[in-house]
Amino acid sequence: QLQLQESGPGLVKPSETLSLTCSVSGDSISSPYYWGWIRQPPGKGLEWIGNVYYSGNTFYNPSLESRVTISVDTSKNQFSVKVTAVTAADMAVYYCARFSGNYRFVEYWGQGTLVTVSS
Amino acid sequence: EVVLTQSPGTLSLSPGERATLSCRASQSVRSSDLAWYQRRPGQAPRLLIYGTSSRATGIPDRFSGSGSGTDFTLTISRLEPEDSAVFYCQQYGSSVYTFGQGTKLEIK
Numbered sequence: 001q002l003q004l005q006e007s008g009p010g011l012v013k014p015s016e017t018l019s020l021t022c023s024v025s026g027d028s029i030s031s032p033y034y035w036g037w038i039r040q041p042p043g044k045g046l047e048w049i050g051n052v053y054y055s056g057n058t059f060y061n062p063s064l065e066s067r068v069t070i071s072v073d074t075s076k077n078q079f080s081v082k083v084t085a086v087t088a089a090d091m092a093v094y095y096c097a098r099f100s101g102n103y104r105f106v107e108y109w110g111q112g113t114l115v116t117v118s119s
Numbered sequence: 120e121v122v123l124t125q126s127p128g129t130l131s132l133s134p135g136e137r138a139t140l141s142c143r144a145s146q147s148v149r150s151s152d153l154a155w156y157q158r159r160p161g162q163a164p165r166l167l168i169y170g171t172s173s174r175a176t177g178i179p180d181r182f183s184g185s186g187s188g189t190d191f192t193l194t195i196s197r198l199e200p201e202d203s204a205v206f207y208c209q210q211y212g213s214s215v216y217t218f219g220q221g222t223k224l225e226i227k
Contacts, residue, residue: 038216046207046218059214100169104211105154107175109163 002026004096004110011116012090018083018115022096029077030054034099037070037081038106039092047092051099052079091117121146121212125219133227138195140222142208147188152211155184155193159204167206168193200226 008020022035029035036051050060052070060068064083072079083090096110122145132138142153155168166175168184171191181196195202203226208219 045220046209048216048218061215095163102151104152105166105169105209106156106164107166109165111163 002108006096006110006113013119018086021078021080024077030074034103035079036097038095041092086117088117121217123208123219125222129223131225136198140193142191142219144189148210153191154209156207157204
């Protein structure tokens with residue numbers, strides 16, 4: 001059974017860079033799927049951040065594209081997200097996910113990790 | 120960007136009743152690109168329905184999806200206490216995924 005586990009700092013200062021990693025177990029990240037990040041600010045809806053293919057190809061939410069980088073580390077079976085110049089609006093529960101083979105929907109979700117933005 | 124509007128915001132029903140959750144899109148969505156998820160308290164979201172009406176692996180047949188164009192529905196028949204959760208619809212189009220704001224289902 002595929003499992004995804006997010007890790008990273010739970011507290012980030014404004015204007016700094018948020019970095020999270022998703023560890024994949026039960027499958028190889030080199031499988032032909034898109035891996036992605038989704039977040040949910042407190043009291044708000046889910047927002048897709050971006051996806052990375054095992055080959056390294058990426059596509060991002062246009063609203064975040066200028067500040068986001070998603071990458072894959074096949075040697076560690078992990079993928080990561082970086083969000084630069086964070087503000088209070090970036091405070092959210094961040095989920096990592098594996099998308100379906102046709103990349104239309106999310107087949108597997110991580111448990112999520114809360115990132116607080118505060119000085 | 121396609122905006123998905125879910126209704127009602129909260130639904131309170133008794134065990135054994137039927138729940139009907141609506142997801143309306145701001146523009147037409149291909150049937151293949153509409154999915155539903157359930158998030159129970161303290162748990163990760165899980166896929167219920169994909170391609171508008173196909174149940175994901177392990178999802179009981181009490182859950183069914185329907186719709187087309189801009190109007191989609193998730194129906195849960197014979198409600199059970201474990202169905203208490205927030206339900207989200209999601210669409211994929213023009214290389215962007217968007218989600219509805221969610222419907223909270225409470226089982227009395």
